[in-house]
Amino acid sequence: MSDQAATANSTAKTGQEQAVAAWIDYLNQARLDRLIRTFRQQDVHLAAAVGSINDALLEINKVVASNRGGTKGMHGFIAEVAEVGIGNARDLIVGQEARYEWVDDNGPIDLLRSGVGIQQKFYAAGGRFGLGAVAEHFARYPDYIANGNRYQIPKDHYETIRGLLRMSEQDASALSRSAEGPSFRDWKRVQEFFANGAVPFESLEPAHLDYREVQQGTYRETLQAEEASVRRTYQTRRDAAHMASRPSIAEAAKATGAAAAVEGSAAFITAVLAKRRAGTKLSDFAADDWAEISEQTGVGFATGGVRGLSVYVLTNFTASPAAVANAVVTAGFGIAEQANRFRCGEISEVEFIENAETVALEASVSAVSSLIGQAIVPVPVVGTVIGNTVGMLMYRTAKESLSTREAAIIAQYLEEQRTLRAQLTAEHQELIDELNAALTTYLDLLERAFSPDIGTALAGSIDLARVLGVSDDEILDSDDKTLDYFLL
CATH class of the missing domain: 1.10.287 (Helix Hairpins)
Incomplete structure (x- = not known):
């Protein structure tokens, strides 16, 4: 193989190695970019969610200050505003659109959720868990349910009604009215209400809050607790995003496999081209030729796999730039090869040291050139390859020129020493x-x-x-x- 062909192969090899490292670096950077975007979006979501709760608090303060609804009806308005504020906050914190809207027109609909009308009934009078108020409203608006609208009652009332509706009479007969729960009479009222089928249980839904949480003396504490819950959700989602962005075994395997495939393919092509340059036609390749090519390809696959995994680990766990990480791996492979030659007696100790220094120097030049190329051409992989190619060509040109100059200086020095020795x-x-x-x-x-x-x-x-x-x-x-x- 000519010196020019060897230089071209060497430059192509370092370019391929740096391209693999740059691709791994791109994977890492893309993962970090996604994390940063997620964090920014979550910050926006948190601000919107907290803003929804604060808006609800301000609106409820107006309701209380104006004594709207009086002693009996005020909690209904508090519940409506709180439902809108909390419902939207819970949607916004997870990145969804705000779905709730307060109608506030004293009509049959109190709230809208994604276009669906909701009538709230926060009543405790009569011991019917708001069902009496639902029946009265339905009597005034008999088409309300048929039009796709729903009734909403306090969350604790809904749970109690659902439990009583599913309870058998034998179990209900053991109930006794107390502060701890409903009575057998409550069970009978619930059964009778849904028996005629005018208002099906499916038309009811629970509110976000219990009955007691929307009273005049508790709403501030309720909204403060909701804001704390929203912030916990924010932190949980932030922690989950951070965990998802961490290096993973699956991504490491992906990097290892891709690096092995690239370097193995490059080794195969290089081996075939070497045979062709030697004058052997592809059709004339013998079994020994293919065996040699297969061996070199296998070494390329193994080397690429080790390189990919090593670069992935170094870039993710030691904060090393991909070009530097690849230089470390490349220098390690090169020095290991020279050490093996030294052990086998192919080179002397001095030659081993000189060759190891050369390997380390070339790896360093490749790393620096790749970093400069990536900075000048900020395109993933492309800038790295261009920088490596230009840098290595400049290095080898300078090296060849320096070698020629060194040879001339040494020859002149030897001639001067010979003349001086004869004179002396x-x-x-x-x-x-x-x-x-x-x-x-x-x-x-x-x-x-x-x-x-x-x-x-x-x-x-x-x-x-x-x-x-x-x-x-x-x-x-x-x-x-x-x-x-x-x-x-």
């Missing part, structure tokens, strides 16, 4: 020759200076003194100098 060798030999000559002369002078013959020793001593730099005035080379030196 010649100078060293000259100094050795001079030293040998000087040493020979010196030894000859010593031999003569210490000769047993006095005349020879005297002449030798004079020559040695001159060689050692003694001035002629100080050398005793005549009788006069000798006499002067010893006698004077």
Whole structure:
């Protein structure tokens, strides 16, 4: 394979790896974006729900201040306004449209809920749980139920009526009227009311509140409790959204599978192209060729799976950018490969260190290039791939240029060292020759200076003194100098 083809394959591989990492990062970001949108929507829902309750409270305050309905009828108006405010608040807090509307025209309909008319009957007089008031209204408006409208009574009254209606006479005979519950007489009244079928039980529905909760002295506490309930619902839904946005095993499996498929497919294509570049036609592929391709594809699938899972874990549990997480994984794979080659004796320790440094450097360049590309081209995956491609091409171009320059510098350095070594060798030999000559002369002078013959020793001593730099005035080379030196 040519160097150009190898560079192209290497760049394509790093681009594919960074694309997988960018896709995983996009999945993570999309999940977080959904969470943020959900939080914002829930904030809007909470404000609307609390606003509905506050509007109801203000309206009820007006009813109380004006003494509307008097002592007996005021609680009916309180119940109507509270039903609208609470009903809409419970719809709004879960993101639904407000369905309730207060009619307030003293007509046959008190409320509207999604277009359905509702007549409220919050009566306790007569011990009939509001059924007497329902009968009176139905007598005035006999087409009320046929027109699709409904009657609404306090929630506790509705539960009591339903229990009595379903109760057998034998069980009802054991009832006794007390503050704790209805009596046998109440049971008979309920049975008789629904026996004629004029007002079926299905036309009744419970209100959101009990009878006692809409009295003049309790409505504030009731609405405050409802606001607290709405806020609890808000927090519950917020917690549920946060839990739903957390990394999951299913999403990790999705990322792992996709990464394995991409890297395995890329490995298959690369292996086939390598065979084709070597001159083997596709139709001439032998069993050994396909076995080699299958092995490389399997390694690609396994590597991709590990990469996908690792990047998913790193980006979600260590807050690492996807490009950096992929660089860590890529460097890990590369160093592990070099370590295996070192253990098998294919490379030396120095080569292992150098190769590991190169692997880490290339992974870092890929990560930085991908981050820059994503920032410049803020399109998921596309920006990452473009940044990686441009960055790696620039890096390899610079690396090749640097390698050529380094080779020239090294060759020049070696030539200079060779010339310098030859020069120093010649100078060293000259100094050795001079030293040998000087040493020979010196030894000859010593031999003569210490000769047993006095005349020879005297002449030798004079020559040695001159060689050692003694001035002629100080050398005793005549009788006069000798006499002067010893006698004077």
